[in-house]
Amino acid sequence: MKDEKKQTLLCVDDDKKNLELLEALLSPLGYELKFSESGGDALKQIALETPDLILLDIMMPDMTGLEVLEKLRSDAKTRLIPVVLVTALNSEKDRAKGFAMGCDDFISKPFDETELIARVRSLLRISYYRRALDEKEKFWNVVFFYETRPMIVCGPDWVITNLNRAAQRYLMPGTEFENVNFLVFIYAHYSVSVSWDALNDCTLAPKKFQIEKKESERSAIQRAEVSLEFFENSSHEVMSIVLTLRDIMGGVEKKG
DSSP: OOOSSOOEEEEEOSOHHHHHHHHHHHGGGTOEEEEESSHHHHHHHHHHSOOSEEEEESOOSSSOHHHHHHHHHTSTTTTTSOEEEEESOOOHHHHHHHHHTTOOEEEESSOOHHHHHHHHHHHHHHHHHHHHHHHHHHHHHHHHHHOOSOEEEEOTTOBEEEEOHHHHHHHOTTOOOTTOBHHHHHHHHEEESSOHHHHTOTTTOOSEEEEEEOTTOOOSOSEEEEEEEEEEOTTOOEEEEEEEEEESSOOOOOOO
């Protein structure tokens, strides 16, 4: 994963020697490092610029790492930042409490260089995808609110995860679509211009196809052109499928 902007790590520890050690281990990797010697100061820095990852010491005099973590997780602006708790404590009770409060991982003192670098790299990837998914969710919320065309979002298994009111009204008024497989639904209620196997394979699926209501079905839409788009992650795995419908026959709901 490449990013033009350097990923930012905020290291929080009241011991300057630990901060110097983190700088020596992590700065050669090309990250932008920021430092804080107290929990209160760390929260001020985070409010000004959101880091990609926080390495947070638990035992600090003015404000413990757990207290800082609690504030981060209670704020919508900071709830997604991965936090690694750095501690000399090894008890299962301490770790369980940290995870319960929302930390993403632990690193024990003294630092093991290999372990530290591996966990930082892993959590930075998590940070990237977590934010991307959050932005995607915000985008779809806006799209679904304003979009007048019927739109349906499915998971990679074609199970409907979201659809707007227009899609609900066009496909089958009054039908509940929770946990419904879109392919199963359209082949049961519509004549489809493309085969099941072609649609079910993202490498074969056409960008557009048509569905036409079967005479026996009570549906608002008579015939529609369906635009199909697959969204993939960086490993080229399908994460979601988005379909947009365009009525091409002036459908009117069947009475009776």
